[in-house]
Amino acid sequence: MKNIYIGIDTSNYKTSVAAVDEQGTIIANFSKLLPVPMGARGLRQSDALYHHIDTLPKALESVFDELKNCDDEYDIKAVSVSTRPRDMEGSYMPVFKGGYLAAKSISESLRVPLFEFSHQDGHIMAGRFLTSLKAKNRFIGFHFSGGTTEALLIENDKIQLIGGTKDISFGQLIDRLGVKQGLGFPAGAEMDIIALNNDNVRSSPLPQIKVNGLSFNISGIETSVLNNKNNYPKEDIIKWTFIEIAHAICNLIENAGKLYDEKDILLVGGVSSSLFIRSIIEEKLSKKYNLYFPEPMLCSDNAIGIAMLGKERYGKTSCNCNGTK
Known part of the structure; x- marks a missing residue:
């Protein structure tokens, strides 16, 4: 039985969902840029949130299809999500609500812990976990x-x-x-x-x-x-x-x-x-x-770092109740 950890990130630029196993191997990874009209310099938060909500079902379907195609049976141990830009008081953007709602739904349905991190936390973890920095x-x-x-x-x-x-x-x-x-x-x-x-x-x-x-x-x-x-x-x-x-x-x-x-x-x-x-x-x-x-895939917005953070948090806690943060 392969233990799996799901990560979700809904930034200003991308909808991302990833799954990693106990060894930190990337089992599934979905990442899609939000559509921006030609000539525009980004999206309003309300438009970005709409696109996340529209894309997340397809993203989750893609990741769970990859999990089903694994040779081993799997057991989802935890779900993690980015809920704010930085890990500091007052850090907030509406776009992260889309990812949180999806993560909360999965957590409640599977009765597994839900861990919340910042978007920046995910970037740092994605950058370090495949290098010797992981141990520093x-x-x-x-x-x-x-x-x-x-x-x-x-x-x-x-x-x-x-x-x-x-x-x-x-x-x-x-x-x-x-x-x-x-x-x-x-x-x-x-x-x-x-x-x-x-x-x-x-x-x-x-x-x-x-x-x-x-x-x-x-x-x-x-x-x-x-x-x-x-x-x-x-x-x-x-x-x-x-x-x-x-x-x-x-x-x-x-x-x-x-x-x-x-x-x-x-x-x-x-x-x-x-x-x-x-x-x-x-x-x-x-x-x-x-x-x-990090390789370019791990530099740009992704959910791999968020999934890895969830794996580490799960290993450090003995609490298996739903909603753990």
Whole structure:
């Protein structure tokens, strides 16, 4: 009998459901981007919630079909779900209600525990569980995504915010430029390919993103990027933007590493999945720091980390009553 742990995540970007077993093997994984109209820079929370509710039945059907096709019989031990963006007081977004309602229904039907985590918790776990970071009690994490650009100190599974942007996120900068250039939303994956395929080495007219300790502003370079978007080829503007983001991340890593005397660095979130940005960071810092980049599937929004957190929480508690948190 194979013990199974279900995870559900309903973020601003994706509907995700996953199942892992006792060994942490990914048994099933469903992830679908929410549909965004061409030219739009995202969805209203009410529209995103509607799409989650519309997609979740198909997502759950897909995951349970994969479980039925396993060679071994299975027993679902717990259901886990992201219910808030971050693990801090006042952190809330309506989109997570869709995932919670689905998780609660499964938990009640199967009479198994329901565990709640933050979306950020899931990103950190998805990034660390396949690496040696899983066994480490302390490291620095960077969460770079569509709505988040934060520096984090992870110590004994506690996440402490230690720095980040003072205005918009790297993901917002990327998506706003991409939409202005006629690309779909989110635009990061397509822009990454454009940057990788651009061999032009001309000098960039864009200003640097100045990092002051562990904080910085991004709106300045956003203004420059949008003002210059018609003055240079699209491919160059995109590449220059990615270069400046990568350089800012390198400065952040160096500053955080020195300040907290830490060499282990984890980078998660959709922006961290950029192969172009990764290549610059690795070239500059791989000899000085232990850099951990999850595979792209585990960088972007997913429910695998949430399922893994549920597996660990279930193992730590002796309470098998429904509704355990």
